[in-house]
Amino acid sequence: MLHRYLSVILFSCLSAPALFAQAPVPTSLDDTLQINEVVVRGYATNRRLLETPASIGLLTRRDLNQRFGTPTLVPALNTLPGVRADERSPGSYRLAIRGSAIRSPFGVRNVKTYWNELPLTDAGGNTPLNALDVRALGRIEVIKGPSGSLYGAGTGGTVLFSGLAVPAGKTNVELSALGGSYGLYGNGVAVQSGKNNSSIAVNYNHLQSDGYRDHSAVVRDNLSLIGSFSVSPKRTVSVLGLYSDLHYQTPGGLNEAQFRANPRASRPATATLPSSAAQQAGIYQKVGYLGISHEYRWTDRIQNTTVLYGSTTDFANPFITNYEKRTDQGLGGRTITQFRLPGGPLPTTFTVGAELLRNFTVDRNFGNRGGTPDTIQTDEELIARQTTIFAQAETELPARFRLTAGLSRNDVRYDFTRFPVRSAGALPATTLTRNFSPVWLPRVALLRTFGSNLSAFVSISTGYSAPSSQEVRPSAGGFNTTLNAELGTNYEAGLRGSAINSKLRFDVSVYQFYLRQTIVRRSDAAGAEFFVNAGRTDQRGLEAQLSYDFISPSASTSSFSLLRIWHSMTLTNYRFRDYQQGTTDLSNNRVPGVAPTTLVTGLDAETRAGIYAHVTFQFLDQFPLTDANTVTSDPTRLLQATVGFRRPLGQHLTLDVYASGDNLLNQTYSLGYDLNAVGNRFYNAAPERNGIAGARLSVRW
Incomplete structure (x- = not known):
């Protein structure tokens, strides 16, 4: 049935140009990767990427919602050098920026995230990334490396999210549906309305799948509300509302023999422990978030943005050995003021601000009797507080130099x-x-x-990351009073620019990160996790991103509006220093979970007739799965492709139909390993060759 559906979509893509040849073609999804033009928000500079002295990866709407058919953040994030996203089972995200996931068996830690200055990362250092739906996003910036001078605690990096752009004076309604292998089904509706002094966007998206592996089904509903209102010429008020209802089953890791014999199996029972399916292992998570932002411009040179938010999380996790129930209430705010002094011999912009986050968590553990909570085992409460004050000065120096200096004070406390x-x-x-x-x-x-087309930078930055609330209070309960915060220093140099009339674009950076008191995960015999400090790590890396436009987007004589080949490369050498595990010296071993070589190559093509195609190939070299480096992963070779057709139907309707294939080489691989796993259960198999087809219908007036 799926193959027939894909055939219909492909036939439509190929035949539709003749049917609508006289209709004007809408502009393609926004693509601002002209490196000498794109403006980024990182470090509050709001400058061209070319003029920003930091390693920043950018994903546009095309990258997020067109290049891949799978409606998740994972494949798009994995195109950025230095960034690795995993999905150990559908809905279970893990994000690493420059190896920051070595302490994250699941979830997103050691990374700060914001939505237009609104903090999404809570006071306990955790980010509910799976509460966001990629179909409601329009842009992502990833600041790589420690950025504590402006964004507070975290040694991995910072992610800045933005919603879809709302056209002024227009109202747009988009209906979407998709279907694919392994029972994948999704639908959504998006409403956008823009006026001269206000804009509002409402998105609802549903996604469900039976899953490739046994006991790996997922059901997710997301609702978002984004509004912006110009109350006066100087004052703008914005609002962000998010609600996510997510349930996914957790099949559990397999050892190598089980993985080779049947990668679709869930974790089987042992002589002492039941299976994942028997215990109905899974995650039930409801997240609500409401944030308000107030921007005030006193003059053209002075402006302030202040945000406040509240969040709530209802979380349940039936596991093989216990049943955890947790509720979180979060409150926080952030204020940032900029003073611009453009005159004088040294034009300078000063940025000052503060951030205060607080979380209150009630966590109870029960016995698990076949997916039903049994006798209570622990009853605990945790209060997390995180305070950051910061200041930054950016000064234009003679001879085309620009100096940026920042400083922040970070304070973390748990009760x-x-x-x-x-x-x-x-x-x-x-x-x-x-x-x-x-x-x-x-x-x-x-x-x-x-x-105007070339820049180089050097930087020295420091990072600090206190243990997250899920590390001082792991899933089995208790409170770790001996775990220390990570501290690091990062040295970096970068070169970016364009050539050949901006057809060729490049962005290259090298770094050396010295991390002390590195936090790593351990598991006991029952699989319950705990965390320890593992001495120092030295993390060296090279990241490069290249692209070349064979056809200039402005070329009026070409039938193509875009024909681009691009490539990203990540080379790493991460090693432990002074790391003693019992009586074993693991110094100079490679840090597990970080591939020494990652290569991603893609081809993007769009025609003026409305046909578009994207092909992406990823290669990950093998990497160690244990601190002792005794077990390594398999090399990963992943081929993905999408072909579609977008065309107006009259003046008010636009139809977009597409088909996408994932893992087209039909590799058996693991999209997310469990590092240092008890019983050598490292493997979480990703789907074999699979397909998706979908359609979007937009109405604009």
Whole structure:
């Protein structure tokens, strides 16, 4: 049935140009990768990428919602050098920026995320990335490396999200549907309305799948509301509302023999533990988020943005050995003020601000009887507080130099209370407090431009990452009072620019990151996790991104509106230093989970008749799965392709139909390994060759 559906879509793509040859073709999805023009928000500079002294990866709407048919963030993020996203089972995301996921068995830690200055990462250092739907996103910026001088704690990097752009004076309604292999089905509706002084966008998206592996089904519903209102010429108020209802089954990791014999199997029972399916292992997660942003421009030179948010999470996790129920309430705010002094011999922009986050968590563990909570085992509360104050100066120097200097103070505190769960002989409630010593994080960067198409920069930045709430209080319960914060220093140099009339674009950076008190994950015999500090790591890397336009987008005589080949490369050498595990010295071993070589190559083509095609090939070299480097992954070779047709139907309707293939080489591979896994259960098999087909119908007036 799926093959027939794909054939219909492909036939439509090929035949539609003749049917609508006289209709004007809408502009393609926004693509601002002209490196001498694109403006980025990183480090509050709002400057061209060419003039920004930092390694920043950019994903546009084309990258997020057209290049791949799979409606997840994972494939688009994996096109960026230095970035690796995993989906161990459908809905279970893990994100690494320059290897930052070595301490994340699941979820997103050690990375700060924002939506137009609104913090999405909570006070406990956790980010519900799976609560976002890629179909509601219009742009992502990824700042690679520690950015604590402006964004607070975190040694991995920072991710800045933006919604879809709303055209002024227009109203647009888009209906979408998709279907694919393994019971994949999704639909959505998006409404956008723009006026002269306001804009509003509402998105609802549904996605469900039976999953490739046994016991790996997922059901997800996402609702988002984004509004912006110009109250006066100087004042703008914006609102962001998110709600996500997600359930996915967790099939669990397999050992190598099980993975080779049947990669679709879920984790089987052992002599002492039941299977994942028998215990109905999975995640039930409801996330609500409401944020308000107020921007005020006193003058052309002074402006302030202040945001406030509240969030709530209802979380349940039946696991093989227990059943966790958790509720989180988060509150926070951020204020940032800019002073621009454009006159004088050294034009300077000053940025000052502060961020305050607080989370209150109630966490209870029960026995798990076939997916039903049994006798209570632990009853605990955790309060997390995170405070950051920061300042930054950006000065234009003679001879085309620009100096950026920033400094922040970061403070993290946890209050943990354990309550008695049995009346007989129970100890009274006890409260433990863990204050991590406040740290000052400086950053200095120097950039020089060479003409209008070339720039180079060097930077020194410091990173700080206190243990997240899920690390000081792991899933099995308890409170770790001995875990220390990570501290690091990053040295970096970069070169970016364009040539051959901007057809050739390049962005290259090299870095050396010295990380102390590196946090790594451990598991006990039952599979329950805990975390320890593993001494130092030295992390060296080279990241490069190249692209070439065979056809200039402005060429009026060509039948193509876009014909581009691009390539990204990541080379790493991450090694432990001074790392003792028991009596074994693991110094100089490679850090697990980080591929020494990652290559991604793509071809993007769009015609003025409305046909578009994207082909992407990824290669990951093998990498160690344990700290001891005794087990390594298989090399990964992943081929993906999408072909589609977008065309107006009259003046108000636009139809977009597409078909996409994933893992076209039919490789058996793991999209996300469990590192240092007990019982050598490292493997989480990704789907074999599969396909997706979908359609979008837009109405604009």
